[in-house]
Amino acid sequence: MTSAFQIHAADNVATLLGDAEDRVSLRGEAAGDVALLRPIALGHKVAVADIAAGAAVVKFGIPIGTASTAIARGDWVHLHNCTSGFDERSGDFDVITGAGKDMRYD
């Protein structure tokens, strides 16, 4: 089974060490399995706890952003549901490619 690494005991996300379809086993500062709500790719994050809208997304033991919607355990945590506390463009990036959607090319 693909592993997901939880860096800090206070983290509510873990980073995938490979691509996973439906389940990951936790390593690092956590153990056990997490059932995925959808496939998640290598290097991306899975929620290891339910995160309320407006609550901090925690990785490395620090807030790396704020949940823009409620996030359930097992869900993919990324651009569609987590925004930066600094970067104004955060929240306006394509969730797959990461390309900005706020620039005109015409």
Added chain:
Amino acid sequence: MTEPFDRSWTGWLRPDGRKGVRNLVLVIYTVQCAAHVAHAIAAGEDDVQVIGFPGCYDNQYAIRLVLSLARHPNVGAVLSVGLGCEYTQPARIAEAVEKSGRPTDAFFIQDVGGTRSSTEKGKAIVRGLRDRIHRETPRVPMGFADLILGAECGGSDGTSGLVGNPAVGRLFDRVVDAGGSAICEEIVEMIGLRDIILARAADDRARGELEAAYAKAERYCREVRQYSVSPGNFAGGLTTIEEKSMGAFAKSGSRPLQGVIKVGETPPWPGMWVMDSVPDDHFMQFGYTNPNDTEGIMDLISGGSQIVLFITGRGSVIGSPVSPLIKVTGNSRTFARMHEDMDFDAGPVLAGEMTLDQCADELGAMVADVAAGTPSKPEALGHREYFVMYKHQDTPDLDRGCRSVA
């Protein structure tokens, strides 16, 4: 101490006492109009490399950066080539280089003739300079205590903060323990980490320097509305600048931060240093903080780094002049796909096949090999990307110029 960090090799001694791991002739052009001739001079010549400044108007920051590369421990001699119209003066560069005890020369293309005649003249000069530094530069024993290493990350992904950057951080701990130095820049990739950075300060002075540099970087990012996080980072799983920052900062290891140096400054004493490459407050803000990876690498080399580690997750195909670049990835998939450009795979740590300490030892052995003369992959591939841009740092009189008021 672990064995790799006791290794020694033979380096080149410069008149200021610093030691280089290469013995290069650097061709410097002083305006974009002279770029073609400068590259034609260096083409096909071993140990001859090119940097240049594209602007016709001069800039104190750029001149300081160029001079720090001209007087770098890996550089033995310098030829400066200008067109003849520009503000930046090749003869003044040669004068400064000569004072550093290095053989040097300079000319304007307009004085010599055209492209062919200037190229021929330049080739004759660089061959003469190269013969001379090969013959005359003293060879000396060198070890990790004589090294300054730089670290830059680019094309980061979710593996970078987990293993690529921590592996380099562990290497830097070893190098610092061996009496050497290391530099990180990219303060714009420390956004969100103020308290964590300040907790690493060696003393109150260092804490003050770090606090000021952090505040300036955060203010600058807010003003230009640009944070150092890109579509490739997002696609690789990083969601915010805060997340990327925490991964990027891991490459500074765990030893106390001695303080902040600016571009073109060498660490005044050994240890782990942070370089401030962010523009100072100035009415003329020259664009973004770190326009690309190459600029950051140039900054680290300007601080005296004889070798730079480049940590990537997504992959990269750049190199650098003056100091060899060693490419490290924590993503074994990227390493396999781009093995022709990647020097080191830290991915086995993620797979649980290697500890971070073993990884740092292996990386240290590779650094020693490259220091001893083995070309890194970007070096062997001929990558010599450089980038010198306008910026303001420590400009003497901010009010001087078109904004000056009576």
